[in-house]
Amino acid sequence: MARLILFNKPHGVLSQFSDDGSGRPTLSSYIDVPGIYPAGRLDRDSEGLLLLTDDGKLQARIADPRYKKPKTYLVQVEGLPDDAALSALRTGITLKDGPTLPAQACRIAPPDLWPRVPPIRYRKSVPDAWIELIITEGRNRQVRRMTAHVGHPTLRLVRWRIGDRSLDGIAPGCWRDA
Structure with missing residues (x-):
């Protein structure tokens, strides 16, 4: 077994x-x-x-x-993603290695996670937000590249679920x- x-x-x-x-x-x-x-x-x-x-x-x-196993990520991003940014993630965006498949994306409240070591940099003048992103692909640094593409670089990335x-x-x- x-x-x-x-x-x-x-x-x-x-x-x-x-x-x-x-x-x-x-x-x-x-x-x-x-x-x-x-x-x-x-x-x-x-x-x-x-x-x-x-x-x-x-x-x-x-x-x-090929098996399209959904992977759920909790992503802390720089800035406050608006509906247009989330919509772009949902419909798929074109990265340097080609278009992504549509993702599920929504804003979420900050999750109750363990402290990260080392901690995420904090900038008083730049807000941050959390999104839940569910993808079925697994390209190199894909989630980071997707959030950066829509103007919200990833600060912290936690894969919460696979299937x-x-x-x-x-x-x-x-x-x-x-």
């Missing part, structure tokens, strides 16, 4: 088990389970749900965009079997 692990990846951790010589923390700093591999990635600056499995077919079904699996009840740096 396939093993599936839900891990709350902290900010600054690489989504791989081996270090590239940089001295940055990797998954091996948190998970000591042989034979599992990440199903997809989160960039070093992003936090949140990372699924790991020992089943190659399951790994492909989770990570491959029906969520971070609910998993502290940063912790994991549990699905």
Whole structure:
């Protein structure tokens, strides 16, 4: 039977088990389970749900965009996105690597999350807001590029859900079997 692990990846951790010589923390700093591999990635600056499995077919079904598994992100952005910005995200925008599929996007109240280490920069003169963004693709730094494209650079990015699996009840740096 396939093993599936839900891990709350902290900010600054690489989504791989081996270090590239940089001295940055990797998954091996948190998970000591042989034979599992990440199903997809989160960039070093992003936090949140990372699924790991020992089943190659399951790994492909989770990570491959052909399966259109929805991924939910809680995104703190610079500025206050208006209806036009959210509408652009909902209809799809064109990035340098082509058009994105339509996303679900809405403004949300600031979520009750753990403090980020290091904290997000705070600028008194520039407001920020939170949006929930649900995409079915998984391009490199896609959410960050999408929010920047509509004029609201990402300050904090937390992947909360992949399909029906969520971070609910998993502290940063912790994991549990699905």
